[in-house]
Amino acid sequence: MMAGQGPDRPDTGGYPQAPAPPRQAQPPQQPQQPSSPxxxxxxxxxxxxxxxxxGVLLLGLALTGIALVGAVLGVLGLVALLAAKATNPYQTQxxxxxxxxxxxxxxxxMLPVFLLFxxxxxxxxxxxxxxxxxxxxxxxxxxxxxxxxxxxGLRRRLTWLLTDQATWRDxxxxxxxxxxxxxxxxxxxxxLVLGVVGVVAPYAQGDxxxxxxxxxxxxxxxxxxxxxxxxxxxSSMLAPxxxxxxxxxxxxxxxxxxxxxxxxxxxxxxxxxDLHDGAQARLVAMGMTLDAAGxxxxxxxxxxxxxxxxxxxxxxxxLAELRNLVRGIHPPILADRGLADxxxxxxxxxxxxxxxxxxxxxxxxxxxxxxxxxxxxxLLANVSKHAEARETWIDLRYTDGMLRIGVTDxxxxxxxxxxxxxxxxIERRLAAFxxxxxxxxxxxxxxxxxxxxPCELSLPxxxxx
Amino acid sequence: MRVVIAxxxxxxxxxxxxxxxxxxxxxxxxVDNGADLLAAVTxxxxxxxxxxxxxxxxxxxxGIRAALAARREVPGLPVLVLSQYVEQLYARxxxxxxxxxxxxxxKDRVFDSAQFVDAIRRVAAGGTAMDPEVIARLLARxxxxxxxxxxxxxxxxxxxxxxxxxxxxxxAQRMVITERAVAKHTASIFLKLxxxxxxxxxxxxxxxxxxxxx
Numbered sequence: 001m002m003a004g005q006g007p008d009r010p011d012t013g014g015y016p017q018a019p020a021p022p023r024q025a026q027p028p029q030q031p032q033q034p035s036s037p038x039x040x041x042x043x044x045x046x047x048x049x050x051x052x053x054x055g056v057l058l059l060g061l062a063l064t065g066i067a068l069v070g071a072v073l074g075v076l077g078l079v080a081l082l083a084a085k086a087t088n089p090y091q092t093q094x095x096x097x098x099x100x101x102x103x104x105x106x107x108x109x110m111l112p113v114f115l116l117f118x119x120x121x122x123x124x125x126x127x128x129x130x131x132x133x134x135x136x137x138x139x140x141x142x143x144x145x146x147x148x149x150x151x152x153g154l155r156r157r158l159t160w161l162l163t164d165q166a167t168w169r170d171x172x173x174x175x176x177x178x179x180x181x182x183x184x185x186x187x188x189x190x191x192l193v194l195g196v197v198g199v200v201a202p203y204a205q206g207d208x209x210x211x212x213x214x215x216x217x218x219x220x221x222x223x224x225x226x227x228x229x230x231x232x233x234x235s236s237m238l239a240p241x242x243x244x245x246x247x248x249x250x251x252x253x254x255x256x257x258x259x260x261x262x263x264x265x266x267x268x269x270x271x272x273x274d275l276h277d278g279a280q281a282r283l284v285a286m287g288m289t290l291d292a293a294g295x296x297x298x299x300x301x302x303x304x305x306x307x308x309x310x311x312x313x314x315x316x317x318x319l320a321e322l323r324n325l326v327r328g329i330h331p332p333i334l335a336d337r338g339l340a341d342x343x344x345x346x347x348x349x350x351x352x353x354x355x356x357x358x359x360x361x362x363x364x365x366x367x368x369x370x371x372x373x374x375x376x377x378x379l380l381a382n383v384s385k386h387a388e389a390r391e392t393w394i395d396l397r398y399t400d401g402m403l404r405i406g407v408t409d410x411x412x413x414x415x416x417x418x419x420x421x422x423x424x425x426i427e428r429r430l431a432a433f434x435x436x437x438x439x440x441x442x443x444x445x446x447x448x449x450x451x452x453x454p455c456e457l458s459l460p461x462x463x464x465x
Numbered sequence: 466m467r468v469v470i471a472x473x474x475x476x477x478x479x480x481x482x483x484x485x486x487x488x489x490x491x492x493x494x495x496v497d498n499g500a501d502l503l504a505a506v507t508x509x510x511x512x513x514x515x516x517x518x519x520x521x522x523x524x525x526x527x528g529i530r531a532a533l534a535a536r537r538e539v540p541g542l543p544v545l546v547l548s549q550y551v552e553q554l555y556a557r558x559x560x561x562x563x564x565x566x567x568x569x570x571x572k573d574r575v576f577d578s579a580q581f582v583d584a585i586r587r588v589a590a591g592g593t594a595m596d597p598e599v600i601a602r603l604l605a606r607x608x609x610x611x612x613x614x615x616x617x618x619x620x621x622x623x624x625x626x627x628x629x630x631x632x633x634x635x636x637a638q639r640m641v642i643t644e645r646a647v648a649k650h651t652a653s654i655f656l657k658l659x660x661x662x663x664x665x666x667x668x669x670x671x672x673x674x675x676x677x678x679x
Contacts, residue, residue, distance in 0.1 A: 323549065327550070332556065333552050345554045348553040348554060348606070349602055351605070351608065
């Protein structure tokens, strides 16, 4: 996993992902309740109150941040003061010098801790910017260099922290936010409070009252835009720079490439072993049986005939094994007909009732078709093994350069992508194509798995005759 | 009986030709692609066409499409499709192309030439020859089904053989029981599955396959 990601997001390699469009309701959802105008107005007012509340919380966050920055600078100031006092030739005091050095050393030691403290704050801001301001911000941090085994020593940790541009941009954000940034989110609450006070205060005059009403209406109306502006401001400092994006991308590509190569190598070893233990062994046995038959064909034709039949049966078994092997490598129907029909064929072999909806017009490239097919195949195997589902809905669609596959079952849920090695495996394999997997599986079900693979579809092959 | 063979691999085409000739069938044409198959069936009007699924130029499901095209061209043309693997999807498409005269078998079935030629004759006569593996997978898929579970082991065996398209006589011979015993089993199966009984082998196959969702 990349550093700095919320647990509720799929591993996107730290990339901003467009939120997936709502799945075609399948199984159908409850229709929305019809609403009265009064309820609408109340909804609107409530929404604005919530925005104002969010603004106040953001102000709190900003002030906490600037207080931390102030503490860091304050300690440094104290050091300077003590140092100045210590070097004053008129009242030299050894103790002051020692104190200054001690405080400075303390400050130096504590600096990384402070810097580390800014990181959760920046992370929180990113989360809140997405949730409250509608500006999702991806995490820009470099991955821990020791993530691939081994623990980082203090020095490695420090180097990692201090060489990451994002650390300093976090610091910049906390400072700017604490000094001026907080003004934006605090406006809605201020306008609300001042407006209400201006309207109801006994000493308010007519003009002031009018101004208060105007400010109240205008400010309330504008509050979502103010929040959005704040989100964009945060994004300008907290979002990954192009350099950070490229660094993350390189890291992600390196990781997925080595995983893809590992998976490929493991597959080839499995095929080699299957051939060696299966078809090859049977062919050797067949050769020996045929040889034995040849030796006794004159002396004992009946026994020879039995041996020949035995050899024939062995060849049938060898063929069956090869057939299964081929299915595991690349199912013929996938090559013949493409993803939709191959999944349809899977559905026909499954004891569950499977409803397939597909709007695929063309064919994806063979590696992507294969990855998608085996992902669906594994998901279906999971469903029938663990979920005790009676029915499964599969949804294949292609929009805007993205192949989306939804697999929803009516089983008892509780699938965990972190613990389930099957789901992890699918995720890894899809990652090689920049694909992602999202699982929603509350206890009690239903389980909905959505996979997205960016790809292009080619036109279908011209049909026969 | 006159047969057209469409198989792109020379070794298999040659082997099939010789085997069928040894069993007294006449090979009117042996071609290696779908277009030639269409030409051959329209020109020769054979009793049955034997078609490999993989044919040039695409080497995918060309054979299935060629078989379906041939049946459109020559309505009722009996076609036996051979393949290295069987797919229920293809079995369905073939069954949907008109009633009777359809076979769909694994290539391995060629090893038992007597059975294989029997299947060819059955298809040529307008019957059905569905591969046991297709049936086995259909049955496996329906194991959870309530009424199927009420069948005895013997009845399931009879059901499978029936679904392959075999006649009562063939089933009796295969299971080493009398034809009357087979008839008793089939009557019981149709009763338990709530199917319309039929003496016509072909309609019987369709009913059973429809029941199994094939």
